[in-house]
Amino acid sequence: MTTAALRPLAANPDLLALLGRTPLARVTTDLPCPQPGFWAKLEGLAAGGMKARAAVSMLLGARERGELRPGAPVVESTSGTLGIGLAFAGQALGHPIVLVGDTELEPSMRQLLRAYGARLELVDRPAGVGGWQAARLARLRELLGALPDAYWPDQYNNPDNIAGYA
Incomplete structure (x- = not known):
């Protein structure tokens, strides 16, 4: 890519x-x-699904800190709901969204994420250690290396994720 x-x-x-x-x-x-x-x-x-506030909070926080450049792609691992929120935030703020999922992702969720404008990358087998999530994160890191200026919100370690629910 x-x-x-x-x-x-x-x-x-x-x-x-x-x-x-x-x-x-x-x-x-x-x-x-x-x-x-x-x-x-x-x-x-709600507009953008139940995690839209968290997604917008993470992207705005990254922009304020200079971690996310205008128009730069955003890459994140998802099993669905945050992906919907990120697709919404990407449309609102002008960032292409690349989501890494796996083949366990329901076809209806795949269709919804694509309909929201996200590019979906699927891993086809779990990692030997860490399962599906580890496989998704390995693919995510590959994409970060291939996409200049790409930003990874790192939803599980991002304080702006939590702040989005306040």
Whole structure:
């Protein structure tokens, strides 16, 4: 893969205004204990999915620190939900998104990630040590070497991931 294989992506910052507008549902059904009902956030119906805030937070944090250059590709390992959020964030901020998954990824999730504009790289066998995640991370590192200026959010070790849920 080369950077020529990644389409330039025009930023659409208007998408960011959709964050925080998660639909709510009032739940009043009988439960085992008496209760007056409660409100539930329907995060699956939120713009960019349930991890869009975290994805935007990670990319904006990296931009502020100078780790992510304007228009540079973002590469991350995913089993799906963060990938949807990153695809949304990439469209909003103008970054091509390359997601590394594995063949266990559901076909419907593959289709959704591609429909959101992400390039999907799949590993076809687990690593001998560390399984699928280790295989995805090995492929991710290969892509980082092949894509100049690529940024890896490193979702499991990124404090901006946690801050996105605040």
